[in-house]
Amino acid sequence: AAKDRGGQTYMFYDQLHPEQLPERHMLESDLRKALDRGELHLNYQPIVDVEGVVTAAEVLLRWSHPERGFVSPSKFIPLAEESGLIIPIGEWVLRTACLQHLEWTSKQELPHFKLSVNVSLRQFLNHDFLTSVDRILEQTGFNPESLILEITEGYVHKHVEQAIFVLKQLDKRGIQIAVDDFGTGYSSLSRLKTLPIHILKIDRSFVRHLQSDSTNVSIVQAVIQMGQSMNLKVMAEGVETVEELMQLQALGCTQIQGYLITPPLPAKEFVAQYHQFAMMDHILGAARPGG
Numbered sequence: 001a002a003k004d005r006g007g008q009t010y011m012f013y014d015q016l017h018p019e020q021l022p023e024r025h026m027l028e029s030d031l032r033k034a035l036d037r038g039e040l041h042l043n044y045q046p047i048v049d050v051e052g053v054v055t056a057a058e059v060l061l062r063w064s065h066p067e068r069g070f071v072s073p074s075k076f077i078p079l080a081e082e083s084g085l086i087i088p089i090g091e092w093v094l095r096t097a098c099l100q101h102l103e104w105t106s107k108q109e110l111p112h113f114k115l116s117v118n119v120s121l122r123q124f125l126n127h128d129f130l131t132s133v134d135r136i137l138e139q140t141g142f143n144p145e146s147l148i149l150e151i152t153e154g155y156v157h158k159h160v161e162q163a164i165f166v167l168k169q170l171d172k173r174g175i176q177i178a179v180d181d182f183g184t185g186y187s188s189l190s191r192l193k194t195l196p197i198h199i200l201k202i203d204r205s206f207v208r209h210l211q212s213d214s215t216n217v218s219i220v221q222a223v224i225q226m227g228q229s230m231n232l233k234v235m236a237e238g239v240e241t242v243e244e245l246m247q248l249q250a251l252g253c254t255q256i257q258g259y260l261i262t263p264p265l266p267a268k269e270f271v272a273q274y275h276q277f278a279m280m281d282h283i284l285g286a287a288r289p290g291g
């Protein structure tokens with residue numbers, strides 16, 4: 001019933017006991033100040049292909065609360081969505097990530113890879129979204145063809161017309177769209193076919209226990225086949241073990257992301273460790289047929 005009323009923001013309420021409400025308000029008012037106080041920062045997690053090349057980095061938001069310490073995005077992102085704070089926060093994330101990426105690539109500190117930024121449906125469906133993306137691209141000079149926006153399906157089926165319009169506009173700019181947490185939402189084949197999307201990110205719940213869970217194997221297989229027939233790139237997120245990697249590769253998945261390579265890292269550590277991500281080549285290579 002919760003999702004009928006408009007998505008995970010309401011689910012969040014439902015999960016809270018009444019005595020937790022003041023707590024929620026405190027956290028929300030703290031989040032309101034977090035941007036100005038410089039408590040938000042970004043981590044980066046590489047997405048690597050079978051050759052060991054970093055094709056993209058996913059940008060993941062972090063909040064260090066002055067008293068509580070690290071607050072998980074799964075806790076504060078729903079709050080930000082519900083309160084509307086996700087709009088200014090999302091703009092900050094995109095601008096900051098674009099500037100960081102430009103710094104890396106313009107000084108040729110790092111080779112080229114794409115930037116993959118999460119966008120909440122609340123942001124994506126906001127009337128101002130395209131304007132704000134255009135403004136950030138223009139102000140930073142970021143190449144839209146280096147940008148991937150990750151969107152979860154959520155309640156997008158309730159706003160199909162608007163979603164299609166925005167997706168087409170982003171596509172015109174050369175921005176790629178990834179469907180995040182793929183397999184957990186409402187996509188139907190027939191709808192996906194009509195949308196300008198480029199990437200499917202298989203949700204990590206399907207990547208788990210691939211050795212023992214034949215249902216997961218079938219799901220991953222189906223997504224990969226679907227991706228191939230629709231000319232979409234398929235990535236697997238949350239890859240933690242060599243076994244999972246080898247299974248995924250055997251099934252034809254060519255791009256992976258997960259703790260096996262590295263957890264998300266602060267910018268400095270991302271740069272420092274960048275060349276080790278590619279050193280994963282020995283594992284990736286070992287998993288390649290004939291490798």
Ligand code: C2E
Nearest residue numbers: 060061073074077093118119120238239240258259260264
């Ligand atoms: P997501 O977009 O699906 O991001 C992937 C999540 O999986 C991240 O959690 C990442 O740290 C985690 N992860 C990566 N590799 C592994 C692995 O091998 N094993 C496991 N167990 N987890 C792994 P995180 O950073 O806690 O973010 C949670 C969610 O919060 C994200 O899920 C995304 O939906 C949202 N989020 C994070 N940053 C932003 C943001 O800047 N904007 C928006 N709108 N949402 C964000």
Ligand code: MG
Nearest residue numbers: 058118150180
């Ligand atoms: Mg994501």
Ligand code: MG
Nearest residue numbers: 118150152180
């Ligand atoms: Mg996401």
Ligand code: MG
Nearest residue numbers: 180181201237
């Ligand atoms: Mg995901």
